[in-house]
Amino acid sequence: MRTTIVLGSFLLAACAATVATSVGGAAAAGDTAALRAAYRRPVAEWPPATLDTGVAFVELGSLPKPPAATDPKDLAAIELGKLLFFDPRLSGSGQMACASCHDPDLAWADGRTTSFGHGRKVLRRNAPTVLNAAYAPHLFWDGRAASLGDQALAVFENADEMHSGGDAVVRTLASSRGYRERFRAAFGDDEPTLERALAALAAFERTLVSDGSSAFDRFLAGDDAALDDAAMRGLHLFRTKARCANCHHGPLLSDGGFHDLGLSYYGRDLQDLGRHGVTGQPADVGRFRTPSLRNVARTAPYMHNGLFDLAGVVNMYSAGMVTLRPKPEQADDPLFPHKSPLLQRLDLGPAEKRDLLAFLEALSDRRRRVRAPELPAVGDAP
Numbered sequence: 001m002r003t004t005i006v007l008g009s010f011l012l013a014a015c016a017a018t019v020a021t022s023v024g025g026a027a028a029a030g031d032t033a034a035l036r037a038a039y040r041r042p043v044a045e046w047p048p049a050t051l052d053t054g055v056a057f058v059e060l061g062s063l064p065k066p067p068a069a070t071d072p073k074d075l076a077a078i079e080l081g082k083l084l085f086f087d088p089r090l091s092g093s094g095q096m097a098c099a100s101c102h103d104p105d106l107a108w109a110d111g112r113t114t115s116f117g118h119g120r121k122v123l124r125r126n127a128p129t130v131l132n133a134a135y136a137p138h139l140f141w142d143g144r145a146a147s148l149g150d151q152a153l154a155v156f157e158n159a160d161e162m163h164s165g166g167d168a169v170v171r172t173l174a175s176s177r178g179y180r181e182r183f184r185a186a187f188g189d190d191e192p193t194l195e196r197a198l199a200a201l202a203a204f205e206r207t208l209v210s211d212g213s214s215a216f217d218r219f220l221a222g223d224d225a226a227l228d229d230a231a232m233r234g235l236h237l238f239r240t241k242a243r244c245a246n247c248h249h250g251p252l253l254s255d256g257g258f259h260d261l262g263l264s265y266y267g268r269d270l271q272d273l274g275r276h277g278v279t280g281q282p283a284d285v286g287r288f289r290t291p292s293l294r295n296v297a298r299t300a301p302y303m304h305n306g307l308f309d310l311a312g313v314v315n316m317y318s319a320g321m322v323t324l325r326p327k328p329e330q331a332d333d334p335l336f337p338h339k340s341p342l343l344q345r346l347d348l349g350p351a352e353k354r355d356l357l358a359f360l361e362a363l364s365d366r367r368r369r370v371r372a373p374e375l376p377a378v379g380d381a382p
Contacts, residue, residue: 032229035236040224049239051246052342058250060239062217063135063210063294074203076185081204083182084197086372089172090156092163093118098152098201101127104370107298108208113306118163124272126306129299132292134206137256141288141304144278148205149198166194173197178376210294215362227362234359237348242317242356246342247290253363258287262322262339263303267330270305276335286337297361310360314353320345 038047043059051057069075084090088097101115102108109129117123125141133139133148145151156162156169173179173192180190187196210217216235218226227235238244247255258275264286265271275284288304302308308316316322321343326336348356 032232036224036229036232039219039232039235043220047236047240049245049249050241050243055246055342056255057245060216060245060249060253061251062212062220063132063251065212066134066206066209069203069207073186073188076182077187077200077203078207079204080179080182080186081200081202083179083373083375084201085204087375089375089378090162090164090169091118092168096162098130098155099372102130104368107131107295109299111300113301117158117160121160123160125304126301128291129295130205131208132210132252132294134202134209135252136254136289136292138258138289142275142278143258143289148202149195152198152201153194169197170194172378175381176376176378177381179378180381182376210365211368213366214294214364216359219362228358230355230358231362232359233352234355234357234362237352237356238359241352242346242348243342243344244317244356248293253293254290257290258284259290259340259342260286260337261288261303261343262286262324262337263288263305264324264337265305266324266335266337267327272304273335273337274304282334285335286339293360293363295364297364311353311357314348314356317343318346318348318353 043061046059049057049059069078085098085102088095088100091097096118101110103110107129108131110127112127114125115123115127128141133151137146139145139148139151140154145154153166156164156166170192173183179192183192183196184190186200212218212221215226215231238248247257247259249255260274264273266273266286273285275287275289276282278284296302297310300309302310302313321339323339324337326333330336
């Protein structure tokens with residue numbers, strides 16, 4: 001234990017020296033070498049993370065690989081789910097698919113501040129990536145869905161999004177000879193039901209997971225050169241001075257919880273009460289789900305309202321995020337939101353911010369191109 005404490009103290013001092021002596025973000029070789037030596041050790045022996053009391057920290061790591069489907073029915077369900085994911089004819093307009101807001105070429109998000117919905121209505125929240133959504137305990141920014149099927153159904157039924165619904169989806173699928181054949185292959189008979197459609201969508205989305213190809217995953221697997229010096233310093237900052245690991249930990253780099261970052265715009269034009277809309281609890285006003293940081297550099301823009309770029313987010317965290325102050329008329333407002341106590345002013349220097357960004361970039365998987373499938377005809381079933 002004593003050795004660990006001394007090593008951790010030494011490394012913290014080394015990191016501070018790195019910042020003090022850096023020129024253009026490049027640390028003295030010996031300082032970064034000390035960090036590299038420490039993080040080359042088994043994960044359980046890494047320097048202690050900087051954590052607040054009560055944080056249920058899980059060390060960073062690689063995501064477990066999901067079991068590969070081998071049963072023909074499971075493979076058929078995945079194929080069916082992919083068709084459903086890319087099919088705009090399941091929407092009320094016939095023009096919106098799941099892939100409209102979760103585009104594989106855009107890291108399974110859409111790159112917009114907030115998405116367009118039915119009739120090109122501008123929605124109020126940014127579309128999160130569905131990559132690795134299978135690992136999340138709650139879905140949507142406010143956590144109102146507990147499963148991939150629940151999430152898909154909520155989008156189908158939302159008048160501002162897919163503007164459809166279970167009955168309409170089933171009618172479209174039942175009218176298609178090709179879809180009915182695929183339901184038979186996946187479920188044993190050709191009856192399209194809502195439950196089966198949602199199960200197939202979930203089966204496909206469970207295949208959308210990080211593949212271990214990121215620089216960070218390669219480093220964890222033993223490739224010491226996978227992280228360059230800036231990313232190595234950024235990893236240490238992430239776990240210590242920058243305090244990111246209080247909320248972004250474990251293989252998913254998310255605690256799966258909900259936090260108020262001061263971005264509810266309470267009482268203003270962009271007001272969004274977040275988790276409170278689900279639970280009705282005053283303590284949940286302004287709380288939003290902690291997103292995974294895997295592939296974060298490719299899923300801009302950021303936060304539930306999509307108003308920020310990645311460098312801006314780092315700047316905001318460095319400043320301790322936004323602290324809302326109640327106006328006199330809000331002094332006794334029981335719903336007035338309170339920023340998470342996990343957020344503190346960090347005053348990161350320019351070199352530290354660059355290093356932190358370098359580590360976040362190192363969380364990106366290699367690019368994988370996914371071709372949209374050819375869709376079965378509809379309206380041709382007897």
